Amino acid sequence: MGKIIELKNVNKWFDKFQALKNINLEVNQQEKIVICGPSGSGKSTLIRCINRLEEHQDGQIIVDGNEISENTKDIEKIRAEVGMVFQQFNLFPHLSILDNCTLAPIWVKKMPKKKAEEIAMNNLERVQIADQAKKFPGQLSGGQQQRSALARALCMEPKIMLFDEPTSALDPEMIKEVLDSMVDLAKAGMTMIVVTHEMGFAKEVADNMIFMDEGSIVEKAKTKDFFDNPKSDRTKLFLSQIL
Amino acid sequence: MKNIPIKPNKENLTTYVSIGSIFIFIGFIDLLAYTFLNFNLTEFLPSKLSFFAPLIFGTIGLYLIRIEFSGNKFLDKININFNSSNFNAILTLLVIFALIKYIPPLLNWFIFDADFAGNAKEDCTGEGACWVFIKVWLNRFVYGMYPDAEQWRINAAFILLFLLVGASFFVPAKSKKYLLVFLLFIYPIIGLKLISGGDFGLEFVETGRWGGLSLTFIVSAFALILCFPIGMFLALGRRSNLPAIRYSSIGFIELWRGVPLITVLFMSAVMFPMFLPDGTYVDKLIRVLIAITLFEAAYMAEVIRGGLQALPKGQYEAAKSLGMGYWRMHFLIILPQALKLVIPGIANTFLALVKDTPLIFVVGLLELAGMVNLAKTNPKWLGMAMEGYVFAGLVFWIICYAMSRYSQNLERKLSTERQ
Numbered sequence: 001m002g003k004i005i006e007l008k009n010v011n012k013w014f015d016k017f018q019a020l021k022n023i024n025l026e027v028n029q030q031e032k033i034v035i036c037g038p039s040g041s042g043k044s045t046l047i048r049c050i051n052r053l054e055e056h057q058d059g060q061i062i063v064d065g066n067e068i069s070e071n072t073k074d075i076e077k078i079r080a081e082v083g084m085v086f087q088q089f090n091l092f093p094h095l096s097i098l099d100n101c102t103l104a105p106i107w108v109k110k111m112p113k114k115k116a117e118e119i120a121m122n123n124l125e126r127v128q129i130a131d132q133a134k135k136f137p138g139q140l141s142g143g144q145q146q147r148s149a150l151a152r153a154l155c156m157e158p159k160i161m162l163f164d165e166p167t168s169a170l171d172p173e174m175i176k177e178v179l180d181s182m183v184d185l186a187k188a189g190m191t192m193i194v195v196t197h198e199m200g201f202a203k204e205v206a207d208n209m210i211f212m213d214e215g216s217i218v219e220k221a222k223t224k225d226f227f228d229n230p231k232s233d234r235t236k237l238f239l240s241q242i243l
Numbered sequence: 244m245k246n247i248p249i250k251p252n253k254e255n256l257t258t259y260v261s262i263g264s265i266f267i268f269i270g271f272i273d274l275l276a277y278t279f280l281n282f283n284l285t286e287f288l289p290s291k292l293s294f295f296a297p298l299i300f301g302t303i304g305l306y307l308i309r310i311e312f313s314g315n316k317f318l319d320k321i322n323i324n325f326n327s328s329n330f331n332a333i334l335t336l337l338v339i340f341a342l343i344k345y346i347p348p349l350l351n352w353f354i355f356d357a358d359f360a361g362n363a364k365e366d367c368t369g370e371g372a373c374w375v376f377i378k379v380w381l382n383r384f385v386y387g388m389y390p391d392a393e394q395w396r397i398n399a400a401f402i403l404l405f406l407l408v409g410a411s412f413f414v415p416a417k418s419k420k421y422l423l424v425f426l427l428f429i430y431p432i433i434g435l436k437l438i439s440g441g442d443f444g445l446e447f448v449e450t451g452r453w454g455g456l457s458l459t460f461i462v463s464a465f466a467l468i469l470c471f472p473i474g475m476f477l478a479l480g481r482r483s484n485l486p487a488i489r490y491s492s493i494g495f496i497e498l499w500r501g502v503p504l505i506t507v508l509f510m511s512a513v514m515f516p517m518f519l520p521d522g523t524y525v526d527k528l529i530r531v532l533i534a535i536t537l538f539e540a541a542y543m544a545e546v547i548r549g550g551l552q553a554l555p556k557g558q559y560e561a562a563k564s565l566g567m568g569y570w571r572m573h574f575l576i577i578l579p580q581a582l583k584l585v586i587p588g589i590a591n592t593f594l595a596l597v598k599d600t601p602l603i604f605v606v607g608l609l610e611l612a613g614m615v616n617l618a619k620t621n622p623k624w625l626g627m628a629m630e631g632y633v634f635a636g637l638v639f640w641i642i643c644y645a646m647s648r649y650s651q652n653l654e655r656k657l658s659t660e661r662q
Contacts, residue, residue, distance in 0.1 A: 051563075051564055053560050053563060053564065076566045076567065076568045077566065079563060079564055079565070079566045080565070080566025081566075082564070083564070084560075084561075084564040086557060086560065086561065086564075088555075088557050090555075090557035090558060090560060090561035091561070092558065092561070092562075092576055092580075093580065093659060094579050094580050094583065094657075094659055103565075103575060103576075104565035104566060104567065107567070107571050107575060108565065108566040108567055108571065109566075136659040138659060149561075152565070153564070153565070156565060156566065
């Protein structure tokens with residue numbers, strides 16, 4: 001299985017503040033990576049750089065063979081292959097759940113409406129909210145909204161899925177339903193990079209764990225090693241607080 | 244004095260209510276007698292006290308009947324809605340008194356003393372409104388100086404418009420967009436050609452002779468339809484990342500927002516032709532339309548920008564993450580939401596635009612208010628300003644109120660919030 005994402009010496013600044021310091025990372029196809037770390041450590045910034053919602057100033061990011069930089073002509077094409085799920089769901093409130101799911105396939109991938117709806121219903125079935133397809137986002141619970149957002153991203157049939165703290169804005173009861181959908185997705189072989197504090201999910205799904213602090217990757221290890229014998233003291237401290 | 248229980252209570256309900264009612268009754272009788280019979284019941288009091296007597300009697304009466312949970316439904320309703328405190332009691336009385344005092348004379352002027360019959364100023368008695376003036380001039384108020392024999396063309400153009408708009412409510416959703424395209428792009432040409440003439444055996448009528456209500460509609464409709472997309476692009480331009488586009492949008496908006504419409508219209512009439520090569524002539528109606536459109540577009544841009552700014556950043560990010568480019572993101576995701584948010588502001592701008600149309604008199608175009616202005620200076624009809632302006636005001640109010648109601652309906656229809 002080949003590399004699908006490669007980051008080489010990536011640096012990013014917000015004005016004077018350095019958000020990412022010398023990030024090196026390789027992600028193979030079908031690999032599942034969970035990134036954890038204290039808030040402000042650059043986890044979200046890192047995955048947002050991968051689909052260029054944030055711009056990096058230094059280093060190389062290569063996604064599926066295309067380098068991402070300000071010279072990238074068709075950043076939209078790359079983004080279409082990289083699905084993203086946000087902390088705040090970011091569903092389009094003026095469209096029904098079904099329209100949320102079919103809009104991008106129809107307009108970006110030029111898919112016929114019938115086929116787009118078929119795919120959308122399949123994906124909504126997959127996250128178990130097919131019966132809510134005609135409703136508007138404002139009429140659903142947080143957990144249902146986040147699963148809709150996941151289905152929406154999947155409708156673009158992405159090669160990679162990014163998750164930016166997908167369960168942080170949810171009630172405890174609803175976290176499980178979203179995580180279950182994500183576990184299903186992982187078992188189906190999707191390449192996933194997940195920023196989350198759900199360590200149970202990480203233990204179940206992740207191939208590799210990354211711990212970040214102050215903009216750099218402090219530790220990267222196989223999931224079992226990461227939890228059983230973390231190497232750096234900073235990781236140990238973090239794990240002792242979160243577990 | 245100390246032994247008398249001043250606070251109205253439930254035990255002596257009947258007593259308090261009867262005494263209170265008598266006080267209120269006296270107050271009203273005093274006012275009615277003074278207003279309609281010109282007879283002052285309280286003349287024996289000092290003049291100032293006498294003037295306020297109805298209010299004083301009424302307030303005392305309302306105080307006496309203010310008994311909570313009296314058990315009488317009617318009394319409770321009055322107390323809760325109109326009489327919950329002394330201040331509210333006084334306000335209630337003032338409003339009722341004002342209605343009694345001012346509504347009858349207004350009605351008299353409008354209807355009972357007004358003159359409807361006849362066709363000259365001499366047919367009016369002068370006690371009430373002289374609606375004969377409106378009746379005689381109605382044709383001019385609607386069609387301006389447009390030749391009588393050709394007025395069917397204006398009627399035909401507007402009837403066609405109403406039929407098309409009416410049809411848009413009934414045709415199936417699929418053909419709706421074709422109808423809309425026809426309405427927006429082809430109908431205006433047909434309508435204008437029909438009214439201006441010059442071809443197809445129709446007599447040419449120069450725009451200087453257009454006028455009245457029909458001109459109000461023509462100017463408003465064109466400016467409304469054109470200023471909206473221009474305003475939208477200006478709003479997007481002002482938020483653009485490209486400095487050239489951003490600064491030219493800002494410059495355009497601030498320039499047009501900073502000058503009064505009346506000077507813009509003067510410029511369009513006087514200055515604009517100077518910039519054109521010799522011999523080219525742009526009709527003054529078109530110049531005015533361009534001026535009003537650009538002027539209102541600047542306001543529209545700021546209204547729409549308000550909506551754009553109200554959208555959370557997440558909506559942009561979600562659209563981008565799905566692979567949408569700038570235009571798809573804006574036309575599919577951002578603008579539909581932003582425009583829905585600012586429907587009240589857009590309606591506001593549209594209403595202001597309709598009410599700004601009378602200003603085109605500065606270039607010699609007379610729409611409804613302009614025609615009224617002209618008619619009142621006719622030697623045979625001097626002194627009819629009041630009737631004319633009231634009529635024009637009413638017509639404008641009807642147009643604007645209809646637009647306002649439509650915008651409210653639209654807001655309700657487009658709402659996807661949790662019910």
